[in-house]
Amino acid sequence: xxxxxxxxxxxxxxxxxxxxxxxxxxxxxxxxxxxxxxxxxxxxxxxxxxxxxxxxxxxxxxxxxxxxxxxxxxxxxxxxxxxxxxxxxxxxxxxxxxxxxxxxxxxxxxxxxxxxxxxxxxxxxxxxxxxxxxxxxxxxxxxxxxxxxxxxxxxxxxxxxxxxxxxxxxxxxxxxxxxxxxxxxxxxxxxxxxxxxxxxxxxxxxxxxxxxxxxxxxxxxxxxxxxxxxxxxxxxxxxxxxxxxxxxxxxxxxxxxxxxxxxxxxxxxxxxxxxxxxxxxxxxxxxxxxxxxxxxxxxxxxxxxxxxxxxxxxxxxxxxxxxxxxxxxxxxxxxxxxxxxxxxxxxxxxxxxxxxxxxxxxxxxxxxxxxxxxxxxxxxxxxxxxxxxxxxxxxxxxxxxxxxxxxxxxxxxxxxxx
Numbered sequence: 001x002x003x004x005x006x007x008x009x010x011x012x013x014x015x016x017x018x019x020x021x022x023x024x025x026x027x028x029x030x031x032x033x034x035x036x037x038x039x040x041x042x043x044x045x046x047x048x049x050x051x052x053x054x055x056x057x058x059x060x061x062x063x064x065x066x067x068x069x070x071x072x073x074x075x076x077x078x079x080x081x082x083x084x085x086x087x088x089x090x091x092x093x094x095x096x097x098x099x100x101x102x103x104x105x106x107x108x109x110x111x112x113x114x115x116x117x118x119x120x121x122x123x124x125x126x127x128x129x130x131x132x133x134x135x136x137x138x139x140x141x142x143x144x145x146x147x148x149x150x151x152x153x154x155x156x157x158x159x160x161x162x163x164x165x166x167x168x169x170x171x172x173x174x175x176x177x178x179x180x181x182x183x184x185x186x187x188x189x190x191x192x193x194x195x196x197x198x199x200x201x202x203x204x205x206x207x208x209x210x211x212x213x214x215x216x217x218x219x220x221x222x223x224x225x226x227x228x229x230x231x232x233x234x235x236x237x238x239x240x241x242x243x244x245x246x247x248x249x250x251x252x253x254x255x256x257x258x259x260x261x262x263x264x265x266x267x268x269x270x271x272x273x274x275x276x277x278x279x280x281x282x283x284x285x286x287x288x289x290x291x292x293x294x295x296x297x298x299x300x301x302x303x304x305x306x307x308x309x310x311x312x313x314x315x316x317x318x319x320x321x322x323x324x325x326x327x328x329x330x331x332x333x334x335x336x337x338x339x340x341x342x343x344x345x346x347x348x349x350x351x352x353x354x355x356x357x358x359x360x361x362x363x364x365x366x367x368x369x370x371x372x373x374x375x376x377x378x379x380x381x382x383x384x385x386x387x388x389x390x391x392x393x394x395x396x397x398x399x400x401x402x403x404x405x406x407x408x409x410x411x412x413x414x415x416x417x418x
Contacts (some may be wrong), residue, residue, distance in 0.1 A: 022051070022052050022139055025139050026047060026050070026135065026139075029047075029135070029138070029148070029151075030043050030047060032152075033152060033155055036152065038152070038155045038156065038159050039159055042155055042158050042159040042165070043155070045158070045164070045165040045166070046131040046154075046155055046158055046165035046168075047131060047135065050129075050131065050132045050135055051132075052135075052136045052139060052140055053128070053129075053132055053133055053136045053172075055172065056128065056132075056133050056136045056137060056172045056173075057136060057140050059172045059173075060137060060140075060142065060172075060173070061142075067330040067331055067332065067333065067336065067357070068303075068330055069279055069326065069328075069329070069330045070278035070279040070283060070284075070303055070306070070326065071279060071283070071324050071325060071326060072330070073303045073307065074303070074306070074307055074310060074321075074324065075324075077117060077307050077311070078307055078310050078311045078314065078320075082116050082120070082311065083311065083314045083315055085116070085120075085121055086109075086112045086113065086115075086116050086121070086311065086314075086315035087315055087317075089112060089115075089121055090108060090109070090112055090315060093205065093209075096193075096205070096206055096209060097111065097112070097209065100193075100209050100210055100213045101213075103210075103213070104210075104213035104214060104216070104217040104221075105217060105221060105223035106212075106213040106216045106217060106221055106223075107312065107316075109312040109313070109315045109316035110216075110227070110308065110309075110312045111209055111212055111213055111216075112312070112315055113308050113309075113311040113312035113315060114179060114212055114298070114308060115178060115179065115208070115209070115212070116311055116315075117304070117307060117308060117311060118178070118179055118180040119177075119178050119179070119180060121178075122178045122205070122208075125169065125170065125176070125177065125178070125202060126169055126170040126171040126172075126175070126176065126180075127169055128169060128170060128171060128172045129166075129168070129169060130154050130168040130169060130170050130174055130176055130183070131151065131154055131155070131158075131165060131168065133170075133171075133172055133173070133174055134147050134150050134151035134154055134174050134183075135151055137150075137173070137174070138150075138151050147174070149184065150174050150182055150183045150184060151183075153182075153183035153184045153186070153187050154168065154174070154183040156183075156187065157183060157186055157187065161198060162198050162199045162200065163200065163202065167202065169202075176201060176202070177201025177202050177208055177211075178201060178202070178205065178208035178209075178212075179201065179208050179211060179212040179215075181201060181211065181215075185215065186199070186201065186211075189211060189214050189215040189218060190207070190211040190214075191207065191210040191211045191214050192207060192210075193206030193207040193208070193209060193210030193211070194206040194207060199211070215298070216294055216295075216298070219294045219297045219298070220290070220293070220294050220297075221291060221294050222269075222270075222271070222289075222290050222291055222294075225267070225269050225270075225271075225289055225290065225291055226267055226269075226289055226291065226309075227288070227289065227291045227292050227295055227305070227308065227309040227312070228286045228287065228288045228289070228292055228305075228306060228309040229260050229266075229267070229286065229287050230260065230261045230262075230284055230285070230286055230321055230322055230323070231253075231258050231259060231260055231261060231275065231285050231286065231287045232258070232259050232260075232261050232285065233256075233257070233258050233275065233285055234256070234257030234258070236257075237256070237257070237258070238376075239277070239281050239375045239376045239377045240366065240370070240376040241256070241275060242274075242275040242276065242277045242281070242285065242377060243274065243275075243276075243378070244274050244276050244288065244302065245274070245359075246274055246275075247272035247273060247274045248272055248273065248274075249272055249273075250266050250267065250268070250269055250272075250273050250287075253266065253273060253275070253287065254266050258275065258287065260287075261322040261323070262319075262322070266287070267289075269289055269290070271289060271290040272290075273287050273288060273289050274287070274288050274292075275287055275288075276288055276302060276306075277377050277379060278302055278303055278306060279325075279326030279327070279379065280326050280327055280375075280377045280379030280381050281375040281377040281379070282325070282326045282327050283323065283325060283326025283327070284321055284322075284323045284324060284325075284326070286306060286309075288305075292305055292309075295308050295309070327379075327381045327382065327383060328382075329381075329382045330382075331380050331382065331385060333355035333356075334355065335385060336355045336356075336357060336361075336380060337353045337354065337355040338353070339380060339384075339385055339388055340352070340353040340354070340355075340361055340364075341353040342388050342389070342392045343361075343364045343365070343368060343388065344364075344402070345392065345395075345401045345402055346368070346388070346391065346392060346395060346401070346402070347402050348364040348365075348367050348368050349363075349364055350364035350365075351364075357380060361380070362378035362379075363378070365378045365379070365380060365384060366378040368384075368388065369384070372387065372391070374387065
């Protein structure tokens with residue numbers, strides 16, 4: 001019996017097409033969907049004649065060649081034109097936004113910020129057919145079980161009469177509407193904001209804004225509290241304290257000498273706060289609060305959550321960042337892979353050398369920085385790469401590496417793309 005379950009677990013890691021053709025897979029899926037109560041009319045409208053979408057497969061398997069610094073990320077998203085358009089929409093939809101804020105407790109500027117970052121205020125909703133994209137990912141994707149569930153939820157949305165199969169369009173990964181809700185998010189949080197007895201996240205701004213605010217409220221939004229504020233740590237600040245996992249009472253940060261850059265007092269909030277350094281110790285520093293965690297439930301990117309806060313601040317008439325810099329340059333994914341491998345070989349557990357900056361890799365970088373008396377910020381700056389490269393070369397020459405699989409970090413071709 002244990003062998004049977006082990007075999008099932010192994011098979012689950014392979015794409016669905018490893019066991020069957022797409023047509024056979026789709027036929028079996030239709031049976032499952034029908035057994036769960038989805039109508040034949042919906043199944044015919046959404047699934048008849050669809051084929052795997054090769055572009056969706058390419059996007060799912062793709063990996064960016066280069067990482068992006070926080071300053072570059074923010075400049076690309078919090079632009080003067082996006083701020084100006086957000087302010088125009090704040091005026092145009094003032095009555096609606098006031099009502100949404102009163103009902104859900106989410107500031108109108110924050111909601112408009114999400115709207116701007118997700119779809120540029122509805123101007124880029126996505127053109128992929130959602131059922132076809134989700135069927136492709138459920139059949140061929142890295143997370144087949146997840147996307148199979150999303151496809152079932154998409155069919156339930158069509159079956160409920162909220163949108164037709166032909167009009168259900170969005171991103172290649174299944175996000176849709178002004179706020180780019182996944183089908184499961186739609187079913188859990190979407191609201192009829194205009195009172196027409198259906199939920200249209202594509203054409204109805206009231207539906208979209210009420211739905212976004214409802215999600216944030218139910219995710220734990222704390223009315224009257226900030227998402228982030230830009231702060232200035234003292235010169236003798238221990239950078240090891242700057243971690244999203246190190247949450248302290250605001251009064252304790254104040255006692256350590258952390259101050260807002262604009263000279264205002266730190267806010268009095270009930271929860272704890274953390275300090276994050278999106279571009280290392282030389283870049284801007286932010287104090288993040290409980291509402292930051294709520295934004296991170298929407299999108300697990302720290303840079304995205306910081307961009308939401310900055311766009312909201314400027315849409316509401318505030319200034320940009322006091323410091324938008326840091327060490328220049330960002331590592332490519334191949335360089336980050338090589339850095340991870342080198343740290344592992346030096347005895348710092350960075351996890352799999354996959355080119356992704358996760359908590360395990362950041363911890364390894366911090367441990368390395370602490371040992372070598374560098375600022376302990378966990379940021380993979382080019383200078384950290386150079387320092388690790390030098391240390392690794394010395395260890396390789398001395399024969400003290402823990403392991404040295406080929407290609408080693410000392411081989412420039414391993415991370416230069418040559």
